[in-house]
Amino acid sequence: MRPSRTALLNRYREITAALTRHGLGYLVMELGLGRYLPFNRGLLRHRPREAPYTRADHLRLALEDLGPTFVKLGQVLSTRPDLVPPDWSVEFAKLQERVPPVPWNQVWLKLARELGRPPEEIFAQIEPQPLAAASIGQVHRGVLYSGEVVVVKVQRPGVYRQVQLDLEVLRSLARMAQRRLAAYDPLGLVEEFARTILDELDYTKERRNLERYAQNLADTEGVRIPRVYPQASGREVLTLEYIEGVRVDDLAGVQGYGLDPAQLAGRMARLLFRSAFGWGFFHADPHPGNFRVTPQGELVLLDFGMVGHLSRPERGRLLELVLAVVDSDAVRAADRLAELGVPIAPGQATAFRHDLERLLYQYIELPIGQMPMGDILGRFLEIVRAYQLHLPAHLSILAKTIMMAEGVGVQLDPNFHLAPLVKPLFQRIFLERLQPKQVQGRLREGALDLLALLEEGPAGLRRLLDRVERGELELRIRSDQEFLQEMRGIANGLRLSALTIALILALAGLMMAYHPPGWERWAGWVFGVGLAGVLGLGGYLLLVSWRKERP
CATH class of the missing domain: 1.20.58 (Methane Monooxygenase Hydroxylase; Chain G, domain 1)
Known part of the structure; x- marks a missing residue:
């Protein structure tokens, strides 16, 4: 059901007020007048602090003021280094943990309505104070009558209705910006974001993602996915096993458990690459808060509301792309990018390839053990932004995941390098792709594509000839x-x-x-x-x- 005109107008007023408040701060910074209007001293209800507010600060604060949909938009943008510069990405990532919690009485009513009975009949104990609060929901610790300790993820009341309203606003803004920012396809980006946030509002989909990932990891030691409790879960409530641990980037906590940080960094990197390139199904919210470590050294993955999917052909081309980067082969890397659907205008293709060659040439003499893949990817994404290229979402998120893996690895071990882990893993995946069962599967897919071409080709050719006969197309045949x-x-x-x-x-x-x-x-x-x-x-x-x- 579409929001009413009155609701839309009221929301436009709220958005205008928030952007005016923070847009003023941005304008002052751009004009170099920050010393005359010190927002860091509390002006216009800004939080007092020592450092002046930056442009990225104002954008983040505006998103916080605008509520759950815009907070989630900032979080998604923090995973898109092809669209926003690094300082914005870092600032937007802070939105992960800066949301006020919903009062307990509203949470209790939500649990009762979603589970069909009072929470006391399901949980022997549940803590009113949340462990964490995010833009879509918040998490409470509880205990089942069986004695198992759980975390209960509850969606914020009214968030679905608010998201629907905000998506209509974003669509209208994107339509207005479509002509001026056609290279970025604003409307397409909003629709992509709409699919992401609406999927995340349905906790049954997150439950299926958890179960699928756990199934993929069935034969993998040292990695753990929280167990789901279906009897205490629904569309807007998800009850999971509570697992004790620290964030993966908490060096003091990891060392306090007596674990080897370097070994942990390598294990996390291999898992991320294996899930993306081996299974084609990977975690698409890559920030360290979603990766934890238990006292026993198990790596725990949390929050599967956002996941990425890669088809078998995409995985093959991505493997070749990453190996081309590791081999400093700019020509091959540019060709693989084109095959992956990165739209490079004909007039820009040569210049783009030359810029890519200059980038990779700086690393060509480095041994693979010293190649900084995160730095290479970061500078590559600067080139992407300079040419206003639009990367497919899963490619951008995968790039962010790789940079996060190397960044966390360096935090845990200053001598950590991702490239030496990547090349042998990719070579093994290549060998797996040559196994008879996988070859047979690709042949079967190719045969179906060939059959579809044989079935549809004549009809397509007939439609083309009909257009020629009607004068809609002009054919020029050269006698050569x-x-x-x-x-x-x-x-x-x-x-x-x-x-x-x-x-x-x-x-x-x-x-x-x-x-x-x-x-x-x-x-x-x-x-x-x-x-x-x-x-x-x-x-x-x-x-x-x-x-x-x-x-």
Whole structure:
């Protein structure tokens, strides 16, 4: 249900008031008049402090004043280093823990309504004072009647209605900014943010994310995901196992447990890379508060409201991209970026590649053990912002995750370097991708794509010809015998390639499905002869291609 016009107008007034208050501070800073209007001394209800307020400070304070939706927007922007500069990202990250808690009587009513009975019938004990309060919900410690200690995550009352209202406001603002900021696609970014925050409002989705991640980690030692208690959970309440521990970047706490900080840093980095590049399913809220360490040295992952997904082809291209960066190969890195959907305008492509080459050239002579991947990524993202490129959200969040992993690693161990951990891990993932089961899966996907192309291609070609006949498209055909000969060669190559793929799939299908009497005696010969024929045809294709490419 869309918000009423009156509600929208009232919200616009609130937003205008907040931006005016903090926009004035920003304007004063830009004009160099900060000493005459010292906001750090308490002017306009700013919190008194010694250091002057910066532009990023004012933006963060404005987001805090505007409530849960805008706080979450700032948190999301803190994970998007392709959109905001580093000082903004650092400042917005402070929004994680600066939200006033909801009074206990409102929390009690929310629990009773969501769980269908009074909280006292489910929890033997629950603490009114929250352990933490965030923009969407807050967390209370409790005890079940079974004696298990839990944390209860409760959504803030009225937050869904407020989010719906604010999203309408953001959409209207994005439509107004679309023409001036077309390179960033403001409307697309708002819709992306809307999907993120609406998913996070549904705790049943977070529960499924937790269970999936725990399943992926079933055979991994030293990593722990909190257990979910379904009988005490719902759409707006999530009850989880309480796990004692300290933040992963708490060096004193880690050493107090008698743990090796360097070993912990390496384990966390390997887990993050394995989840993204191995499973294609990774934690998308990468700040140290969501990673904890138990006294036994287990790494605990918290808050799965935001997760990232990578398809198998995306993982392959990302693997090649990271290896290209590690190898300081700018040309290959730029090609992989284009394949990943980073829109580089034709007029900018050469300059972008040269800037990337200059960046990587500075590190080309460094041994892999000394290569600062976080620094390289940070400077790469500066180039992305300079060219106003729009990275897909999962790529930007993954970049932020890598920088966070290296930053935490250096805090735990000054000699920590991410690159030596990355290359052998990626090489192992590459080898895993060559396993027969994975190859068979990719062949099956390729066969389905080829079948879809064969089914849809004629209809698409017919629609194209219809447009030509109606004069909607103009075709210019150049009479060039060399060009036509080249096109014939490409067409022949495509036909032979399609035939090779069809033979491979047919051979595999026959081997799996057709078992006549006596098959076991001569199946090996049939497979060998068929495979030799297919390989011979593939070799012929390679030979023809090689001859055509020779000068």
